[in-house]
Amino acid sequence: MAHLCSQVLSTSFFTPKPQIPVLLSPGVACVKSFHQYRFLHIKAMQDGKFATPTSCDESKVRVPHVLTVAGSDSGAGAGIQADIKACAARGVYCSTVITAVTAQNTVGVQGVNIVPEDFVAEQLRSVLSDMPPNVVSISCMLPSTGIVKTLCQSLKEFPVQALVVDPVMVSTSGHTLAGPSILDSFREELLPMADIVTPNLKEASALLGGVPLETIADMRSAAKAIHDIGPRNVLVKGGDLPASLDAVDVFYDGNDFYEFRSSRIMTPNTHGTGCTLASSVAAELAKGSQMLSAVKVAKRYVEAVLSYSKNIAIGGGCQGPMDHLLKLKSNVQRRRFDPCDLFLYAVTDSRMNKKWGRSIVDAVKAAIEGGASIIQLREKEVETGDFLEAAKACLKICRVHGVPLLINDRIDVALASDADGVHIGQSDMPAHVARALLGSDKIIGVSCKTPEHAQQAWIDGADYIGSGGVYPTNTKENNKTIGLDGLKTVCVSSKLPVVAIGGIGMSNAQAVMQLGVPNLKGVAVVSALFDRECVMTETRKLLEVLKESTKIAK
Numbered sequence: 001m002a003h004l005c006s007q008v009l010s011t012s013f014f015t016p017k018p019q020i021p022v023l024l025s026p027g028v029a030c031v032k033s034f035h036q037y038r039f040l041h042i043k044a045m046q047d048g049k050f051a052t053p054t055s056c057d058e059s060k061v062r063v064p065h066v067l068t069v070a071g072s073d074s075g076a077g078a079g080i081q082a083d084i085k086a087c088a089a090r091g092v093y094c095s096t097v098i099t100a101v102t103a104q105n106t107v108g109v110q111g112v113n114i115v116p117e118d119f120v121a122e123q124l125r126s127v128l129s130d131m132p133p134n135v136v137s138i139s140c141m142l143p144s145t146g147i148v149k150t151l152c153q154s155l156k157e158f159p160v161q162a163l164v165v166d167p168v169m170v171s172t173s174g175h176t177l178a179g180p181s182i183l184d185s186f187r188e189e190l191l192p193m194a195d196i197v198t199p200n201l202k203e204a205s206a207l208l209g210g211v212p213l214e215t216i217a218d219m220r221s222a223a224k225a226i227h228d229i230g231p232r233n234v235l236v237k238g239g240d241l242p243a244s245l246d247a248v249d250v251f252y253d254g255n256d257f258y259e260f261r262s263s264r265i266m267t268p269n270t271h272g273t274g275c276t277l278a279s280s281v282a283a284e285l286a287k288g289s290q291m292l293s294a295v296k297v298a299k300r301y302v303e304a305v306l307s308y309s310k311n312i313a314i315g316g317g318c319q320g321p322m323d324h325l326l327k328l329k330s331n332v333q334r335r336r337f338d339p340c341d342l343f344l345y346a347v348t349d350s351r352m353n354k355k356w357g358r359s360i361v362d363a364v365k366a367a368i369e370g371g372a373s374i375i376q377l378r379e380k381e382v383e384t385g386d387f388l389e390a391a392k393a394c395l396k397i398c399r400v401h402g403v404p405l406l407i408n409d410r411i412d413v414a415l416a417s418d419a420d421g422v423h424i425g426q427s428d429m430p431a432h433v434a435r436a437l438l439g440s441d442k443i444i445g446v447s448c449k450t451p452e453h454a455q456q457a458w459i460d461g462a463d464y465i466g467s468g469g470v471y472p473t474n475t476k477e478n479n480k481t482i483g484l485d486g487l488k489t490v491c492v493s494s495k496l497p498v499v500a501i502g503g504i505g506m507s508n509a510q511a512v513m514q515l516g517v518p519n520l521k522g523v524a525v526v527s528a529l530f531d532r533e534c535v536m537t538e539t540r541k542l543l544e545v546l547k548e549s550t551k552i553a554k
Ligand SMILES: Nc1ncnc2c1ncn2[C@@H]1O[C@H](COP(=O)(O)OP(=O)(O)O)[C@@H](O)[C@H]1O
Pocket: 172, 199, 200, 201, 237, 238, 239, 240, 247, 248, 249, 262, 263, 264, 265, 266, 267, 270, 272, 273, 274, 275, 277, 299, 302, 303, 306
């Protein structure tokens, strides 16, 4: 068993993968190449440097793992907290060694308490001896020369495949996090070990003895000069480049320069961008990416998080944090499905839009203005790319008005546009498969003509049922009409809310709503809204009819 374990343990280090990032520690000053790291790692294993796992089996899966060495930020925008969140968002396990604890918020840094060197060493030993990371990321303040030395010593003892160094010296709020006394050990010991070093403008300037950096040409010269100190790659970050419309970072690998550009997000919530970038580079390297693509992906991630977080309000200061877990947040923020949303359910139709010369977006806007409570895009004749663009544009409008947007049939389009859900028929993907793909927060509606369909929809995790055709309709070929009786049978057989569909309009909506079954929540309408000259007026009129009929029913 022990033999098996050591094979499992060593796999990620011995397979001829591309380099794995490690945030650099100082003791390995003379070790630069990936192959040398691997050699040292193998030797350390042979010397019994790693703890022998007490239990393991072949079915265990190794996960990409970044060890971040950083300071704690009580405000959780930067430091260890940013690193953990970024790694989690990038799908990578993150262990931590804390070098200092700061009292910090959106106003600034109120205090710094340095962790004793021997305790930093103990944390390093605990992690490195038992759970060797793919990459070490030193994305933080290193408050003393002693800590730099401790790090280098530990990395010498437990070499890793790649080292990422973010030389945090000054916080965005202007607070000095690492004094000039450690600059020498940074330059002499840490930087030569780094696979990549990621200084911002101020840090690049400090590393080079205070040269002013004001243009992209300056950043290129700085990247080259820092490369000469010894790291294999340099990324000079231009978040603070004055008068730059774009956020431009300059990458130099010793041969070529690359400019990574993204639009500049106008937001005060930029605290922690540097930590986030470094740990994301480390995360991508841990997953096996080459350096250049790791930087590219990390930069794109930072841009997405900044953009997502640009209006969040946490704290009263002017250095707000970002929200790294944007995906989770968007799910939490989404309004839960309310059966009352089914009251006036507008279903678009591409043929009708074409006939009346309006875009899908114009049709949706008009229906919402008229009072539609939910929208379904049913666009059978539109190309996928156009459908996706239309869905995104409609979603913006729907979100402003708090109206859910569903996509007919196309789970791919619903996922890609982040629409609120789908409506599927009996011959589409089964609802339980759609649920597995879409997750628990999206709305799923299923067309049902019989109690058996309704029962299955409930088992499969649907949120509502669309039942019909109640009356004959020409928006759907060969569609069996089930009549008011068929609709009632489906309603009483199901616990799910139901929306009636098929040939419903001004003349018969009242009859449907007066069916007298409590889970019949509304009517879905196509032609009566969209095969008309003024969608908004027709929607308003239908809304009045529906309101009137609920009054009568009471
Ligand atoms: N307002 C912004 N919009 C888009 N990207 C930004 C913005 N500010 C910083 N960045 C990006 O965030 C990353 C971190 O940059 P920077 O803020 O310069 O580093 P640090 O946080 O270490 O000071 C870089 O990729 C930079 O281009």
